[in-house]
Amino acid sequence: xxxxxxxxxxxxxxxxxxxxxxxxxxxxxxxxxxxxxxxxxxxxxxxxxxxxxxxxxxxxxxxxxxxxxxxxxxxxxxxxxxxxxxxxxxxxxxxxxxxxxxxxxxxxxxxxxxxxxxxxxxxxxxxxxxxxxxxxxxxxxxxxxxxxxxxxxxxxxxxxxxxxxxxxxxxxxxxxxxxxxxxxxxxxxxxxxxxxxxxxxxxxxxxxxxxxxxxxxxxxxxxxxxxxxxxxxxxxxxxxxxxxxxxxxxxxxxxxxxxxxxxxxxxxxxxxxxxxxxxxxxxxxxxxxxxxxxxxxxxxxxxxxxxxxxxxxxxxxxxxxxxxxx
Amino acid sequence: xxxxxxxxxxxxxxxxxxxxxxxxxxxxxxxxxxxxxxxxxxxxxxxxxxxxxxxxxxxxxxxxxxxxxxxxxxxxxxxxxxxxxxxxxxxxxxxxxxxxxxxxxxxxxxxxxxxxxxxxxxxxxxxxxxxxxxxxxxxxxxxxxxxxxxxxxxxxxxxxxxxxxxxxxxxxxxxxxxxxxxxxxxxxxxxxxxxxxxxxxxxxxxxxxxxxxxxxxxxxxxxxxxxxxxxxxxxxxxxxxxxxxxxxxxxxxxxxxxxxxxxxxxxxxxxxxxxxxxxxxxxxxxxxxxxxxxxxxxxxxxxxxxxxxxxxxxxxxxxxxxxxxxxxxxxxxxxxx
Ligand SMILES: Cc1ncc(C[n+]2csc(CCOP(=O)(O)OP(=O)(O)O)c2C)c(N)n1
Ligand SMILES: [Mg+2]
Numbered sequence: 001x002x003x004x005x006x007x008x009x010x011x012x013x014x015x016x017x018x019x020x021x022x023x024x025x026x027x028x029x030x031x032x033x034x035x036x037x038x039x040x041x042x043x044x045x046x047x048x049x050x051x052x053x054x055x056x057x058x059x060x061x062x063x064x065x066x067x068x069x070x071x072x073x074x075x076x077x078x079x080x081x082x083x084x085x086x087x088x089x090x091x092x093x094x095x096x097x098x099x100x101x102x103x104x105x106x107x108x109x110x111x112x113x114x115x116x117x118x119x120x121x122x123x124x125x126x127x128x129x130x131x132x133x134x135x136x137x138x139x140x141x142x143x144x145x146x147x148x149x150x151x152x153x154x155x156x157x158x159x160x161x162x163x164x165x166x167x168x169x170x171x172x173x174x175x176x177x178x179x180x181x182x183x184x185x186x187x188x189x190x191x192x193x194x195x196x197x198x199x200x201x202x203x204x205x206x207x208x209x210x211x212x213x214x215x216x217x218x219x220x221x222x223x224x225x226x227x228x229x230x231x232x233x234x235x236x237x238x239x240x241x242x243x244x245x246x247x248x249x250x251x252x253x254x255x256x257x258x259x260x261x262x263x264x265x266x267x268x269x270x271x272x273x274x275x276x277x278x279x280x281x282x283x284x285x286x287x288x289x290x291x292x293x294x295x296x297x298x299x300x301x302x303x304x305x306x307x308x309x310x311x312x313x314x315x316x317x318x319x320x321x322x323x324x325x326x
Numbered sequence: 327x328x329x330x331x332x333x334x335x336x337x338x339x340x341x342x343x344x345x346x347x348x349x350x351x352x353x354x355x356x357x358x359x360x361x362x363x364x365x366x367x368x369x370x371x372x373x374x375x376x377x378x379x380x381x382x383x384x385x386x387x388x389x390x391x392x393x394x395x396x397x398x399x400x401x402x403x404x405x406x407x408x409x410x411x412x413x414x415x416x417x418x419x420x421x422x423x424x425x426x427x428x429x430x431x432x433x434x435x436x437x438x439x440x441x442x443x444x445x446x447x448x449x450x451x452x453x454x455x456x457x458x459x460x461x462x463x464x465x466x467x468x469x470x471x472x473x474x475x476x477x478x479x480x481x482x483x484x485x486x487x488x489x490x491x492x493x494x495x496x497x498x499x500x501x502x503x504x505x506x507x508x509x510x511x512x513x514x515x516x517x518x519x520x521x522x523x524x525x526x527x528x529x530x531x532x533x534x535x536x537x538x539x540x541x542x543x544x545x546x547x548x549x550x551x552x553x554x555x556x557x558x559x560x561x562x563x564x565x566x567x568x569x570x571x572x573x574x575x576x577x578x579x580x581x582x583x584x585x586x587x588x589x590x591x592x593x594x595x596x597x598x599x600x601x602x603x604x605x606x607x608x609x610x611x612x613x614x615x616x617x618x619x620x621x622x623x624x625x626x627x628x629x630x631x632x633x634x635x636x637x638x639x640x641x642x643x644x645x646x647x648x649x650x651x652x653x654x655x656x657x658x659x660x661x662x663x
Contacts, residue, residue: 025461051461057491062450062484069454069468072439073389075461092481096444097451105432105440106423107647142648160657165650191659242660 001182006148006172009155009183010040010116014078016187017162018048021076024162027054027067028080037082038118038177060086064115065093068167071113072101076162084119084171085131098167099142114161114168120211120261121298121309122174130298132262134210137169138238138271144168145239146192147210151181153236156190164192171238173211195242197249201231204255204319207246207272209235212259212291218312219259223319230319238268246272247279254285255322259315264292289318327544329608335377335540336603337617339369339596342398344621345407346571348630349397349414349428353575357634358414361443362428363395367570370595371501372471374543375563376402378551379469379497387437389455391448392471394429396441399471404436408632417636424639425647437466445506446479448472449498453489453560456496460558467495467554475506477520486528489560497554498524499547500564501537507573508581521564530560537565538593541602568593 004012017024026041032055035042045053056063060081067077081087087094098111121130137145144166148154154172161168198213199220206216213234220230231249235241250256256276258269269290276288294308320326346364353362365372379388382404390403397414401407405421413420414428422432432440439455442448452470459466476482477500489496500520504511511518521532531553535546543565550561568590572579579587603609650658 023461054492057484057487059480059484059488062453062481062488065447065450065481066454066457066485066488069391069439069451069456070458070461071454072451073455073458073462075458092444092447093450097442097447101440102649103647104422104426104430105434105647106420106425107651108422108432108434109439110650144649163657164653166653189656191655191657191661193659194661196661197663236661245663 002185003180004151004155004183005177006151006154006179007039007177009151010158011042011044013155013158013162014041014044015047017159018044018052023074024076024078025052025054025070026078026080027056027063029056029058029082031055031080036080040080040116060089061093064090065097067113068093068098068111071111072109076112078114078116078162081115081117083129083131084117084133085128087115087117087133094143094167094169095140099140103142110165111167112165114158114170116158116170116172118172118174120173120175121305124300124302124305125174126300127297134171134238135262135267137171138268140239142167143239144192144237145171146237147171147235149210149213149234149236150176150179152183153190155183156188157192160189160192168192171210175211193237193240193242195236195245196234197231197245198234199230199232201229201253203229203253204257204322205231205233205249205253206257206259206315206319207233207235208259209238209268210261212261212310215310215312215315216259219315219319222312222316228319228323235272241271241275243275243279246276250276250280251283254283256284257289257291257315257318257322259291259310259318261309262293263295264290265295267292286322286324289322291315291318332603332608333613335373336596336599336609338402339373339540339599340614340617341621342369342373342401343596344618344625345397345401348625349411350571352414352630358428359416360427360429361394361574362414363574364571365395365398365569367590367594368501368503368537368567369398370540370543370599371499371537371565371567372399372402374540375469375499375547378544378547380466382436384435385437388466389437389439389459389468390471391439391452391455391468392441393445393448393473393476394441394443396429396431400431400433400438400441403433403438405431405433405438408629409433411629411633412636415633415636416638417633418639419632419636446472446476446481449476449479449481449485452496452498453485453494456489456494457492460495465555467497467551469497469499471499471501473506474500474502474504474511474520475509475514477523478515486524486530486562490528490530493559495554495558496560497550498560498562500562501567502564503567503569505573505581508577510581521562524562530562532562532564534564534566537567538595539598540595
């Protein structure tokens with residue numbers, strides 16, 4: 001076991017997979033000579049050279065497309081897009097090409113490509129650098145979308161994503177790269193599918209993913225002091241969603257809060273709660289509660305930004321509401 | 327080139343014209359749905375370029391990729407015409423198992439990497455195929471056929487730049503037929519000579535040629551294909567051509583004059599090549615008549631029959647091919663609790 005930061009975990013996964021398989025390459029802006037905006041590929045340029053750690057011009061749609069084309073002939077590119085906002089420029093090649101080529105070709109051609117990108121607000125990055133947008137990718141058939149909450153999953157899911165034969169979008173978070181966790185020294189994998197109960201409880205279920213899992217954990221600790229036992233579920237995968245784990249938890253606690261950092265309409269919360277309605281409506285003792293951002297572009301002003309984005313207190317208050325305490 | 331090869335090439339072009347005409351008929355009979363874009367008029371470009379590349383040899387082929395006007399590119403690369411027709415009919419025996427249709431012909435067994443409906447999308451995919459070839463050191467190249475209109479997409483500029491800086495073995499073939507649907511190139515494009523848009527801008531070798539005479543096409547394409555393969559660098563080649571039919575099925579062609587059409591029809595690639603071969607004594611007019619009959623027979627009794635009689639995909643298989651059918655549980659899960 002060694003204490004590892006989120007970015008180091010990603011770096012280690014790249015390094016091990018590149019050492020194992022010469023078909024694995026990384027592409028992105030500033031990932032090579034500069035070492036990567038989030039240091040996720042630091043040192044690898046010197047180790048693997050410019051043919052495998054490829055510094056790309058600022059051409060998101062086309063370098064993603066080049067990675068997809070390379071994946072169609074057996075390569076395993078890992079593409080880093082500096083911010084999920086910029087991934088919008090690559091929506092054509094991700095959504096119209098990578099997600100559909102297996103299907104359109106009747107299963108003849110696959111695109112085993114990995115696209116890593118951070119979503120989420122940081123500190124006053126303003127409207128064009130704070131998008132979350134997981135909901136946009138999770139609504140696309142033919143993609144896998146995962147959200148590693150910490151170094152363990154960041155490492156283990158990236159390794160799995162590189163080996164999987166499907167296109168995988170890994171949504172990281174601007175505020176998680178320095179998060180630390182002990183992870184095993186020996187190689188391991190974390191599967192791309194499956195939600196995880198990361199704290200057991202009996203009174204209420206708090207569901208999160210990516211950064212919002214941490215808000216749920218903080219809220220659960222505060223609830224414990226009030227004598228309320230909260231179970232926390234990390235979705236881990238947004239496509240596909242593990243409805244079974246959610247159902248089991250809701251059938252145990254009968255109350256649910258879903259926390260997302262994104263705006264609510266057509267979002268993760270809407271999708272999860274619809275699933276609960278379909279799977280275990282009669283298990284509910286109270287209305288489900290959604291915690292989400294205000295329906296505005298993320299403001300620059302620090303106070304406005306804070307007001308727009310949900311925090312642990314919002315999740316706590318949401319839980320009290322679901323418990324009928326307020 | 328031997329007389330036998332010349333004959334074969336002419337017969338191929340006649341076959342391609344007939345194939346497209348027959349899809350038109352089947353579309354009118356509502357056997358084929360969706361969008362259907364025919365290649366008639368441009369045959370010399372695809373036939374001539376791919377004649378100079380490695381095609382028809384299965385997995386050793388060069389990689390070929392194009393847009394939605396893709397039937398003939400697929401067949402010349404090596405796809406079976408009956409499977410392409412079955413795809414247009416939406417049948418399980420189609421080249422994409424009925425999941426793709428006219429605009430999405432794929433044949434992985436011949437390295438035909440697809441037809442794509444998003445204008446400009448194949449540029450980066452082609453560069454990626456080339457990157458894979460170069461990385462694996464296979465000496466294969468990627469060949470990307472796209473229209474003049476596609477060059478106004480951002481992917482054109484982004485990809486030309488990356489193909490050039492990374493020395494990717496990709497041949498971009500611009501089939502300049504003068505129009506993007508109903509918009510003439512002079513109204514959409516500041517520099518109508520497409521080859522000029524890459525030479526100084528992206529430091530890429532490029533050239534422009536007549537695309538109606540297959541001999542011209544082959545000569546120019548040979549230089550370009552050899553350059554890409556031997557130098558391991560990209561090349562952009564532009565052919566001036568014309569589509570004889572509408573953009574797709576619902577096109578009244580109100581944007582161009584009868585005179586213009588008549589001018590280009592004089593330069594029909596099949597007429598040009600037939601005349602040359604007859605004058606050179608390689609074939610007689612009667613040979614063409616005989617081929618037409620053979621082709622009609624094959625079309626009705628093999629290709630159309632196969633498409634008509636093939637089964638449709640099973641409804642139970644609606645969601646097959648979305649993701650890997652047999653994923654490894656070690657990477658995919660579900661998570662063990
Ligand atoms: C991204 C995108 N925008 C618009 C369209 C609609 N569209 C289909 S074909 C076409 C014209 C393309 O012209 P060109 O590249 O010259 O090819 P041609 O049809 O002449 O072979 C357009 C605008 C599309 N399919 N994709
Ligand atoms: Mg055109």
